[in-house]
Amino acid sequence: MVGKKSEKALRDEGLERTDNSMGLSSWPVITPINQKNYYTDYLKRDDQLLAYRLQNEEARNRMTKTAKDRDRALALGKQEQADTEADGDAVMEDAEEAVEAETAGSKVIVLHLGSQNLRIGLASDALPKTVPMVIARKSTQNESEDGVEPRPKRVKLNEDENEEDIAPEKRFGTEFASQYTKMSADLKTHMRQNKRRMLPNSKEMVVNYNRRTVPELIPEHNDPSRVEWTEFSNPPPEYITGQRALRIPDDSTPRYKLSWPIRNGWCNEKDYTNARLLFVDISLILEDAIKRELGLTSKKDWPQYSCVFVIPDLYERSYVTTILEMLMKEFSFARVCFIQESLAAAFGAGYTSACIVDIGAQKTSICCVEEGMCVENSRINLKYGGFDVTETFIKMMLFDHFPYAEINLNRRYDFLLAEELKKNVCTMNEGSVSVQVFDFHLRVSGQDTRKYTFKAYDEVHLAPMGYFQPSIFSHDDKLQGRRKLLPRSYDIYDGQPNDPTSAAQSEILKIIAPPLPAELLAEDEKSHSNATDVQATPARSHLNALGRVQDSEATPRSSVAGSPAPETNTPLNGIAAAAAGNSTPVPGEKASQPAVAPAAGASQPSQASQPLQQPPPQPPRTPTIEERDDILPIYPLDQAILASITHAARSDDKKMRDYLGGIMVVGGGSQINGFHAYLEERLHALTPTFTKEIMIGSPPRDLDAQVVVWKGASVFGKLDGTNDSWIGRLEYDRLGSRLLVYKCMWAY
Template sequence: MPPRKANRPSKKDEGLARTDNNLKNHSWPVVYPINQKNFYTDYLKRDDQALVWRQRSEVPRPEREVKDRGPILDGEPEKDSVGTDGKEDEEHPEVWGSRVIIIHPGSRNLRIGRASDALPKTIPNVIARQHAQSEWEEDPHPRPKRLRMEEEPKDDLEDAGDNTPQRRTRGSSRKSASLAEKEPSCAESSFQTLFNEISQELKMQMRQNKRRVLPNSREGVINHNKKYVPENIKEHNDPYRAEWTSVDTSLLHFVGQEALHIADNSLPRYKLFWPLRDGVFNEHDYLSKRRWHEDVTVILRESFLKELSIGPGDYEALSAVLVIPDLYDRIYVTEMLDLLLREFRFAQVCLFQESVAATYGAGFSSACIVDIGAQKTSISCVEEGMVIPDSRLNLKFGGDDVTTTFVQMLLTNSFPYSDINLLRRYDYLLAEDLKVKYTSLNEADVVVQFHNFHVRAPGEETIKYGFKTYDEVYLAPFSLFHPGILDTTDKLRGRRSLWERSYDLYDDVPNDPVSLAQESLHRPATAPAPATVNEDIEMTDDTNSAIPNKPTSTSLTVPTAGFESTPKTSHGGSPVPEEVSDIPEGANKAIVGNGHSKAGGSDPGDPDPEIEALPMLPLDLAIIESIRYAAKGDEKRSKDFFSGILLVGGGSLTAGLNHLLEERLIRQRGGLGNLTISSPPRELDPQVLVWKGASVFGKLTSTNEVWIKQSEYDILNSRVLPYKTLWMW
């Protein structure tokens, strides 16, 4: 029997059934799944999606052209268009480029000037501030370090208690110097050994070149210098007496040449501060970032006012071109850029690399730039106005190291002014003058010669010295090819104690620029070099020099304060292209340091910490290494770079450097074809060539897109740099 149906009404009849009334039960938007097979986005792929380009496109064309030309000073007419008679240009010949300031900071000198100037103004990049002690009083050890001599006169310690910094009678020395001479360190004995080795190498080289080498020449020089008696000259009889800076308790600081000419024993005492050292921040002499910023600001502000007659009220109407190193630290670039745009409030700032600026100044489209500065040597290959990233090398030696080595060699040969100390200002100026006058890389100058000089100390009579030289005038600049003899104990002291490394915002990994050529210098300190050698050249110990008995290693292992290196992706170093051969093992020994940083350097938790080693490589081998990584196996590109080597910087002024470098490159690698070592054209000073190239760039009208304006920097800060640099930031 079928079940009986209930007489209950249905839900539809009762109005309880759900019906589709197109009403949503929530207000949240419905996101449908993405079709993975046909996925595409144009986010940040068009110029109009970048703020800097969108702002530029939104500006009307007439106003945009005015902005591109830069702000105009009061009463200064615009440049006439084509077809005008040019009468206004004759009245205002400085208009074009006079609104652009070129700034080229260095470890020793600061070069500034308007783009319309023919040559820059050179100011020592130093500031003197009132301090409890001066430099020579803080450091008890004289510089350079003294070697223990076999025969010391009995009156060496006669005046050891004299505290005056200008005790200069023959055979006298300060107490600290005498104590330092008692027991020579390992570094000092190594210096004496290497000094004798390269001296013997020079003699053999001169004999091969059919030059006469007189026996016992050095012994004759030493005997003469020991017996020489200095001569006192009254102040009124000295026509070239030095003018020292007058000090007062109300004067808190001095800048530039005034700072260098402050007496060491002045009252009150002043201490010199160099904001840049070895091409990077000087973090050893500064205890805070704020003081460093204050010093850089004061140096720039007073230099602008004294040398260019530019006051603080004129900055907003000017543009600035900042010249930066090729292998730079991002922290350095961002700090300097922030200083110019936030502190000085320049209207716009442009960044320009040193090697590219050198090619602009010399008129080369492609070249291998060798910049020998005061405390660093940078090598980069430039092709069609762009630096090849993997060819950049940064070696931490330069003209100051040559000066220190020259003085140390003179002291080894019984220099009559035995109390010389490069920490004293007048002694440093004297040593620089002696280096410029007498050092040379011409073999014809390696003879016994007599010279004289005058020691002019503040508050004392002038003393005239005479001395003889032999091979030290050649061997001191020759240390560029034997960097193992250089004293590296003070290199990069305090590195990473104030500024940490730059890290990527998203990946949290170091993002400083990387160069395979620079990383190859650190490989001996981290991992054994591969055994493969390129077939077109076998660089063995015998090919490092024309002398077959050259020592297999010319490097000096001493403690140091750290080093500057580019970040690596692994502790084993970066891979080397198959066609690139390694540096010979005997030619490159990384100088391992013991981390004397004040704040410990890198973060211990960093998966890729910096290796505390200072790589040293002879100048000729460094050039070959840079060109190898630039050419990448292309023989034609390699020959093009070898035929366009350009020497710039103050260290390139050494007589005979071009000829010697050319000879050593041919010996290291034959069959180079047209090898050319060029000097700046038009008899331009190689020290100012980089600044001159930057001034040419600052006057170009086709470079409007690389200027960083105030409005852009206020919004994006340093994130604007990828859009405003000529290279890959």
């Protein structure tokens, strides 16, 4: 046994201790935490968030100011006056609250952007102002002269054919003709079952009358309803917005070309070549509307106003963040808050639980609202609306020898004429389906007014029936340019899409989805075969997320010094956006292949001598149904309503009955005579077990269905004391669009 050596022996061996027992550093030593059991409350309490802190500070400052005012009054000897006015404190407080509410309502601007119209007004107004969502810019040609096909689109002619030589029945192709004929035959069968009286030769009467009728010329000075066309100043303006843009003569000097920034509920990526120009046009339309319709001509006054902005139920994050930046920076509003369309409609109607069906000009949204919240899995967005009915009605009338055969919806006066005809003629009441004579006046700048007379039979009913048979609508150009300017928003940590999804919408997309391209299916099968390899290393979710963070360009990189690699390589699954021809880079595309264990008996180099090699890239996985941009959500309206209610009820029979009994239809596309009764009849046929519960309601208090959403947003804007959704300027300057996570009433 070796004993302890003496100091002399240690000194002889050179092992003597020579330090002075002082520490190597003056920095305090931090004891490592126990990795098995530790806890932090960082960002887990409301008082740690800036949005809540500022709100509490404001309330605390208000209480402090009130206390100081009271103490100052007592110090100045106003005790007797305070005692005398004690009895009237309640009345004074009510009066002050009323004045504050009135002031808040008159200082809040409510905006509801649609594909065709903009609703704008103050929260204190009874009804909004309606402005067409269009802008006209100087150009060498207008929108009907730059080589665009006339609308409705006719079949392409051969070189040796003239348009006059083709019969109207063949101008829209055989597919439309067969669908139109089948719908007409089904309507006749249904009318016979309901004992409706009908003439056997109704179609022949309509065609023969329309074929021989000629227009009647009316001099402009004898036309009491002549149109006031837009006159230009000198020099002509660079752009014109709203109703004045639609009244610019097509042959004006200089020429103006119309642009619609919002189409089908999306940003119009088809007609624009620059995303910045698209949002500049939106801001110009809003700016002119605020100045003309609200009388706020000076931009210096705008920082005193707040803004409530209505967004779709299934919104796109890039659109919301850009609009927020526009309202806060360009318009300099004091506060901004967002509200969803269906929730705003429920506010406007005063319903706590309902199924909201909003039929707009080019978009139809369906969502169930329960206790002031949108049920997320019930949200559905369909890409058709009132304009599709207008186009289909004109196409059917041209099929039956419409006397004004040159109609083109790309021309401004023809577009307004077609909208007027749809409102006056179309109906969904089968009792009104008969051979009837109608007339209209065609007013063109610089020409005499022409009065046309025509007959119509079942076209007035079959055109709005396209809501329930949407294949009759034209959907050729609705997906053109999709994701060309505004790429999909992805999470920087896990690479998943940020835009909200819905189980009901996903179910509809799966039903109507076209098959994937063959090359993408082959890559998917190959990736699945690699994933099932028994020698492949399984993926770990936390390592997978970490790898995406490092590969994302939007995330700051780590330091230059390398970190020790994990024990296993992790596959980073990229998102295949090539299904719709999308070439937008997606976080996670720089993927690595899982490491494969070497074969038994193979020589393995040492860890020190083995060079670092980059694993081969992994093929992109098949995109989910929500990530595919080649699917246009088109589905019959009655079946879509049932799908939304089914996902909202979640097999609860009581909720199912409540939603079926609280269906409210809003929007301008629903203002067709007999639409509510026909929709109720279709729902009865689909759900015979709930026949007694189904009820289609209209907005209460005789409120116009087009302004219900705006009215609800104005009510929401007046809830200043209980509304925590306002985004202030100080908060936005510090946190930007990240505030939406804390400020929105729904899961943003």
